[in-house]
Amino acid sequence: MRLSNSSHSARRFAERGMTLIEILVVVLIIGMILGMVGTNVFGIFGQAKDKVATNEIRGIVENIKLYRESKGKLPEDLAELVKSGTLSNAEEDGTVLDPWNRPYIYSRDQSVKDGFLLMSKGADENAEEDDIRSDKLTKN
Numbered sequence: 323m324r325l326s327n328s329s330h331s332a333r334r335f336a337e338r339g340m341t342l343i344e345i346l347v348v349v350l351i352i353g354m355i356l357g358m359v360g361t362n363v364f365g366i367f368g369q370a371k372d373k374v375a376t377n378e379i380r381g382i383v384e385n386i387k388l389y390r391e392s393k394g395k396l397p398e399d400l401a402e403l404v405k406s407g408t409l410s411n412a413e414e415d416g417t418v419l420d421p422w423n424r425p426y427i428y429s430r431d432q433s434v435k436d437g438f439l440l441m442s443k444g445a446d447e448n449a450e451e452d453d454i455r456s457d458k459l460t461k462n
Contacts, residue, residue, distance in 0.1 A: 371421040375442045378411075382418065382426065382440055383456050385409045396438055400428050420454075421449075448453045 340348075382400070388406045390396050401416025403409035412418045417425045420442040431439045434457045444452030 331447055371445065372452075372454065373446070376420045376459065378420070379426070379442065379454055379456050380459060382409065382438070383459075386428075386438060386440070387436070391394075396430050397428075398430075400426065 370384070382403075385403055385408045386397065389403055389406060392408075393406075397403050397406075400409065400412070400417075401417045404412040404416045404418070420426055422445060423440070423445065424443060427439075427441045427443070429439050432438060438456075440456040442454045444454055446452050447462065
């Protein structure tokens with residue numbers, strides 16, 4: 323028995339497999355989906371680091387105030403807090419790192435309310451909009 327011409331053609335098409343164009347389209351679609359998911363996931367990680375830095379700054383500010391109450395003066399730097407045992411989450415050399423592995427910036431500054439400023443430069447070390455500063459934190 324002989325297959326008709328149209329059914330023979332349909333069977334050959336089904337056995338042929340996918341063309342290179344079809345494979346590229348599938349890969350492109352998968353890449354777009356992964357790109358959208360990846361952007362959202364990394365955005366969430368960035369927001370988490372901002373929150374960690376904010377909470378760490380709040381904690382360090384409380385430790386600085388505790389030091390000032392017990393010693394009657396502000397520390398010269400964060401390493402002085404570490405040496406006094408007031409602050410414990412520091413590197414061996416006394417530096418305290420933010421979530422981006424850069425040292426927090428501490429300075430005694432009489433122009434701000436508490437007399438000192440503690441800050442992280444945020445994810446982008448150059449721009450000031452993402453800086454996390456102790457004088458700009460709200461009470462939560």
